[in-house]
Each structure stands twice: as C-alpha cells, then as structure tokens.
Amino acid sequence: MDKNEYLDIYHQMVLIRRVEERAAELYQQGKIGGFLHLYIGQEAVSTGLISARKPQDPVITAYRDHGVAINVGISAKQVMAELLGKATGISKGKGGSMHMADADKNYWGGHAVVGAHLPIAAGLALGDQYRSTDGVTICMFGDGATNIGFFHEAVNLSKVWNLPVLWVTENNKYGMGTSIERASAVSEIRQKAEGYGITNARVDGMNVIEVRQAAEEYLEHVRSGNGPFFLEAVTYRYRGHSMGDPERYRQKDEIEKWQQEDPIGIFRTFLLKEKIAASEELDEVEEQVEVETQEAIEFAEASPEPAPEELFTHIYAD
Amino acid sequence: MNSFIPTTLQTEPEIKERVMPRITMREAISQALWEEMERDENVFIMGEEVGVWGGTYAVTKGFYDHFGPKRVRDTPIAEAAIIGAAIGAALTGLRPVAELMTINFAFAAMDHIVNEAAKLRYMFGGQFTIPMVIRTPGGGGRQLGATHSQTPDAIFAHFPGLKVVAPGTPEDAKGMLKSAIRSDDPIMFIEHATLYQVRGEVPEEEYTIPLDKAKIHRPGSDVTLVTYSKMLEKSTQAAEELAKDGIEVEIVDLRCLRPLDMEPVLASFKKTNRAVIVEEGWRSYGVGAEVSSRIYEGAFDYVDSPIQRVAQKEVPLPYNRNLEQMALPQVEDVIKAVKEVL
Numbered sequence: 001m002d003k004n005e006y007l008d009i010y011h012q013m014v015l016i017r018r019v020e021e022r023a024a025e026l027y028q029q030g031k032i033g034g035f036l037h038l039y040i041g042q043e044a045v046s047t048g049l050i051s052a053r054k055p056q057d058p059v060i061t062a063y064r065d066h067g068v069a070i071n072v073g074i075s076a077k078q079v080m081a082e083l084l085g086k087a088t089g090i091s092k093g094k095g096g097s098m099h100m101a102d103a104d105k106n107y108w109g110g111h112a113v114v115g116a117h118l119p120i121a122a123g124l125a126l127g128d129q130y131r132s133t134d135g136v137t138i139c140m141f142g143d144g145a146t147n148i149g150f151f152h153e154a155v156n157l158s159k160v161w162n163l164p165v166l167w168v169t170e171n172n173k174y175g176m177g178t179s180i181e182r183a184s185a186v187s188e189i190r191q192k193a194e195g196y197g198i199t200n201a202r203v204d205g206m207n208v209i210e211v212r213q214a215a216e217e218y219l220e221h222v223r224s225g226n227g228p229f230f231l232e233a234v235t236y237r238y239r240g241h242s243m244g245d246p247e248r249y250r251q252k253d254e255i256e257k258w259q260q261e262d263p264i265g266i267f268r269t270f271l272l273k274e275k276i277a278a279s280e281e282l283d284e285v286e287e288q289v290e291v292e293t294q295e296a297i298e299f300a301e302a303s304p305e306p307a308p309e310e311l312f313t314h315i316y317a318d
Numbered sequence: 319m320n321s322f323i324p325t326t327l328q329t330e331p332e333i334k335e336r337v338m339p340r341i342t343m344r345e346a347i348s349q350a351l352w353e354e355m356e357r358d359e360n361v362f363i364m365g366e367e368v369g370v371w372g373g374t375y376a377v378t379k380g381f382y383d384h385f386g387p388k389r390v391r392d393t394p395i396a397e398a399a400i401i402g403a404a405i406g407a408a409l410t411g412l413r414p415v416a417e418l419m420t421i422n423f424a425f426a427a428m429d430h431i432v433n434e435a436a437k438l439r440y441m442f443g444g445q446f447t448i449p450m451v452i453r454t455p456g457g458g459g460r461q462l463g464a465t466h467s468q469t470p471d472a473i474f475a476h477f478p479g480l481k482v483v484a485p486g487t488p489e490d491a492k493g494m495l496k497s498a499i500r501s502d503d504p505i506m507f508i509e510h511a512t513l514y515q516v517r518g519e520v521p522e523e524e525y526t527i528p529l530d531k532a533k534i535h536r537p538g539s540d541v542t543l544v545t546y547s548k549m550l551e552k553s554t555q556a557a558e559e560l561a562k563d564g565i566e567v568e569i570v571d572l573r574c575l576r577p578l579d580m581e582p583v584l585a586s587f588k589k590t591n592r593a594v595i596v597e598e599g600w601r602s603y604g605v606g607a608e609v610s611s612r613i614y615e616g617a618f619d620y621v622d623s624p625i626q627r628v629a630q631k632e633v634p635l636p637y638n639r640n641l642e643q644m645a646l647p648q649v650e651d652v653i654k655a656v657k658e659v660l
Binding site for chain 2: 092093094095103104109120125127131156157161316
C-alpha cells in the first residue's frame with residue numbers, strides 16, 4: 001500500500017465515525033426517524049474488507065450499513081440525505097438508515113431482516129459463477145445472524161454449489177441485548193463454518209490492517225475457485241444496538257475496556273509508529289472530515305423532500 | 319393444415335381450430351420453460367428435484383439432460399435459500415425460474431417472497447430489478463392433508479411489489495409463463511396441481527399473454543361468474559348444467575390476482591347485474607371478498623341481488639376423501655349460488 005491508500009483508509013474510518021456521531025445528534029433532534037444502528041467501534045471491519053475488494057466484487061450487508069456505504073464510495077452527502085429521508089438520498093428517501101445501496105457500485109444493501117440477506121448473497125455469487133466472471137461476493141452479518149435458519153441454508157448452499165462468496169461475521173458479542181454466550185451454541189462463530197466444511201479464519205476486527213490482509217488473502221482464495229470462505233472478525237460496538245437502547249445488558253467498564261482498543265486509535269498509532277504519516281497530516285484528515293460531514297448535513301437539510309408522486313414509483317419495473 | 323380443403327377456402331379461425339393441438343397443462347408449462355430457456359441463456363431453473371428427478375410433477379422432465387446442471391439446478395430442501403438465491407441471481411441480471419415444490423412450502427420462504435422480492439426495488443429507490451418467477455403448484459383435492467393442500471393465493475396477492483398469476487387453461491399457462499419469464503418483476507406463478515392433466519388447445523406458433531388482463535371465458539347474459547385457476551373448471555361445469563335450464567352464465571377468468579383487472583368483471587356485471595365469485599381458498603379475507611367489494615365500489619347502482627361467494631369451508635383440509643371434498647367448493651355449490659342471485 002502506498003501512503004495515499006493508508007490515508008484514504010484513515011479518512012474513511014474517521015468519516016464513518018463523524019457522520020454517525022453527528023447522525024446520533026440529528027436523531028436526538030428528531031431530524032432522523034425510524035431506527036438508527038450505529039457502526040461506531042466496528043469501522044475497521046468494513047473498511048479493511050472493502051479496501052481489499054475489486055470493483056467486480058458484489059457487497060451486501062445487514063442494517064448496520066452506513067459504514068459499508070461510505071466504504072464503497074457513496075458520498076457522505078447521499079448517506080446523510082438518506083438518513084434525513086430526502087429525495088437526494090442514495091435510496092431517494094425511501095429506504096432510510098437500514099436500506100442504503102448503490103447498484104452502480106455493485107453494493108446491494110443494507111438489509112433489515114436479520115440473516116435474510118445471506119441467501120441473497122448466495123444468489124449474487126451464483127451470478128458470477130453462472131457467467132464465469134471472477135467476482136467474489138462479500139457478505140457481512142452480525143454474530144446474531146448466525147443463529148437463524150437463513151444463515152444455515154445459505155452457508156450450506158454456498159458449499160454445495162461451490163459459490164464464490166466470502167462470508168464475514170462481525171462478532172460484536174451481542175445480538176441486540178443478548179450476549180453471544182446466551183444465544184449461540186458456540187461463541188467462536190467460525191466453528192459453525194466447520195460444520196459445513198468451509199475453510200475459515202478468525203481475525204482481530206479492531207485492527208484495520210489485519211482485516212485488510214485477511215481480506216486480500218481470502219478473497220484471492222475464493223477467486224481462485226476454491227469455493228466459499230468464512231471469516232470471523234472479532235469486534236465491538238461502542239453504542240447501543242440502536243438509538244434508544246437502555247444498555248442494561250453490559251457494564252460501562254466493558255465498553256471502556258474495548259474503547260482502549262479503538263480501531264481508529266489503533267490505526268493512528270500504527271501510522272505514526274511506522275512513520276507512514278505525521279501527526280499533523282492525520283489531524284488534517286480529521287479536519288477535512290469535519291468539513292465534509294458538516295457539508296453533508298447542510299446538503300441533506302437543504303435537500304427537497306421526495307415529491308408526493310414518488311409514493312407510487314418503483315413498485316414494479318414493467 | 320387440413321389438406322382436404324383448398325387453402326383459398328380456409329378461413330383463419332378454421333385453420334386455427336383444425337391445427338391447434340390439445341395438450342395438457344403440464345406440457346404447456348413445460349413447453350414455455352423449454353422455449354424460453356432456448357431463447358435466453360440467462361433463464362435457468364432452480365428448485366427441489368427439478369433436475370435429475372425431472373420435477374415432482376414431471377414438468378421439467380428431460381430438461382436436465384438437455385440443458386445441463388448449470389441451468390437446471392437441484393437445490394437442497396431449503397426454501398429460503400431457493401428464493402433468496404433466486405433474488406440475488408436476478409439482481410445480477412439472470413432470470414431465475416425458482417420452483418417451490420408446493421405453495422405450502424412458500425411459507426418457509428415467506429420473508430424472501432414478501433420482505434425481499436416484493437420490496438427491494440421500492441426500498442432502494444428503483445435501483446434494483448428483480449426478474450424472477452416463482453413457479454409453484456397449489457390447491458386441494460388430492461388427500462394430502464392440511465399442510466399440503468392449501469390455496470393461499472390471496473395472501474400473496476396482498477403484497478404490492480409482487481405479481482400473482484394463476485392460469486386456468488393450458489393456453490393461458492403457456493402464454494402467461496412466457497410473459498412472466500420475460501417480465502422484469504418478481505412473479506408468483508401459481509399452478510393448480512389437479513390441472514396438470516387437463517387438456518386444452520394451445521397455439522403452435524409463438525405467443526404470449528399479458529399478465530394484467532382478465533378474460534371472458536364463456537359469454538352469457540344472466541349472471542357474472544368471476545373465478546380463476548381450478549375453479550374455472552368447476553364453474554364451467556356448473557355453467558353447462560345451468561345452461562340446460564336456460565340460465566346463461568358469463569364466466570370471467572381473472573387469470574391474475576395482482577394486478578387485478580376489474581374491467582371485464584364490471585362490464586359484465588353492468589350487463590347481468592348479478593355476480594357469483596368462486597374461489598378454492600377460504601372465504602375470509604379472500605379473492606371473493608376483494609372482487610365483490612370492488613364490484614360494490616364500481617357498480618353499486620347496477621346491483622340487483624347481493625353478490626354471492628363460493629369458497630372453501632373454514633377448516634384445515636382433512637385427509638379423508640369425503641371430508642376433503644365436503645370442504646372444497648363443488649359444482650353443486652356454484653349452481654346453488656347462481657340460483658341464489660337470480
């Protein structure tokens with residue numbers, strides 16, 4: 001990686017953090033409706049993965065999707081406008097927080113029903129296999145999704161059909177407020193892949209460099225025709241499951257302990273220690289993000305509401 | 319072509335009548351699939367036992383050998399994976415025809431049918447196109463017990479974003495399946511399992527039938543009978559019986575439940591002022607409820623008699639043959655309802 005790539009990764013991680021911190025404020029002001037699931041704390045997983053992806057690799061994720069949206073290149077403006085339900089949002093204000101996608105960027109959302117996007121991911125991978133193209137589908141999901149039937153049907157099918165898919169579970173220890181120990185038969189999620197004969201690995205999801213290296217290696221593994229691969233990224237979300245989560249299920253000191261492992265902090269320390277970037281340069285990135293986020297909010301607030309006739313568009317293609 | 323008649327003397331309808339082969343619904347569906355797969359590389363079939371087995375209703379017999387395992391894909395018994403993967407493949411521009419062995423198994427894939435297939439296009443602001451067909455047989459009358467005999471068509475027709483097609487003749491089945499495969503929208507294509515053996519005339523030449531048009535199946539002047547799928551058969555038998563008493567029933571075959579084409583229904587009703595709606599599914603919240611309500615909304619001034627509904631008794635279908643037949647709508651029920659509105 002050259003210096004610009006490192007700085008770009010840093011920029012993306014900080015942008016996700018700031019866009020979401022500001023989104024939380026807007027939510028509290030009543031400007032964002034519905035549910036808002038923040039990715040804060042988990043930025044290294046998506047950023048590391050997507051940075052290793054090729055444009056032909058389809059990407060699909062669950063409802064905690066703002067980070068992925070920014071990583072695939074959807075602008076902060078389009079993300080913020082979608083959160084505010086505006087016509088300029090990436091889904092024209094019809095999807096909201098949980099449904100951001102960009103078909104032109106080969107990014108397929110943003111899915112709000114736990115585990116339901118895994119069978120769809122298998123189908124995206126089938127698209128590449130059917131046409132003998134070399135895309136590898138990257139499918140992200142939480143540890144909570146590995147307890148539902150969709151997961152097992154999709155992962156099994158991927159092995160039976162030898163589909164080019166990289167399954168990535170973001171193990172953040174909680175499915176909503178229920179800890180992994182209380183919900184899953186195994187706490188090391190990758191063991192579930194063993195049952196389907198799928199090669200697997202576990203990576204530190206707080207370290208973007210490690211995630212990136214793992215993604216490069218395993219995407220290549222899948223691209224070479226070896227069938228699906230299963231990656232478990234161990235991570236932690238600093239905020240509640242969604243806004244309005246009373247967080248009775250975990251202690252403050254647990255969160256504080258994980259905040260010592262802040263993925264942005266780890267990466268910043270790495271960049272300084274390896275002398276890839278100077279402190280001032282990283283500060284400059286952060287200032288740039290501050291401006292970008294502010295502009296995104298102003299753009300979203302100034303954007304028009306969807307026209308009333310939009311209520312009836314996009315139901316059918318024919 | 320009939321060689322006994324000089325070509326110059328053959329009028330168009332006569333030619334059609336003479337050469338149109340009578341084939342079964344199974345053959346009609348099979349032909350539509352075969353021809354569409356020959357026409358378009360992107361069309362493929364996936365489902366339980368569609369390949370090596372040849373389809374549990376033998377609709378895809380011979381497909382595996384001809385088209386190969388890539389395009390005729392046997393799946394695990396995993397309905398959510400079947401429909402979910404079909405959606406994903408459709409997003410990439412392929413045209414999957416996903417078969418659910420029976421419509422009763424669609425409940426195991428309900429999230430993917432109603433939460434994903436029906437909504438993704440809308441939810442992502444029109445970015446996605448989902449050209450897929452879910453082919454699935456349904457209906458009762460085969461002593462398969464309560465979980466394998468349902469006619470839940472109306473449930474699927476409830477959801478905007480889906481199209482629901484349920485043909486009652488081989489000609490419609492072939493022409494509408496072709497349209498469904500060529501459509502860019504997700505379509506539930508509901509076949510009635512007891513119609514597979516039924517024969518009907520099917521044009522030999524290439525044709526398609528639109529997915530949004532009801533049709534006058536039998537003209538009449540006294541009562542409008544609205545029905546579709548299997549009940550078209552029973553309603554026709556009832557109409558033939560009633561004709562012996564001089565009662566002329568006009569049968570409107572809905573063919574599609576969503577979108578619902580009320581135009582021929584209302585036109586017919588404005589002529590007859592009387593209507594009976596016949597469906598195989600349960601009466602509560604059913605097709606009859608919807609159609610009769612729309613008739614009241616659209617032609618209230620023409621109503622001469624309360625609209626009657628013929629439907630399944632409100633019980634899970636029993637195994638016992640007599641009990642099962644008691645629960646299903648019969649020709650006599652249709653006759654009785656028609657006499658009721660006269």
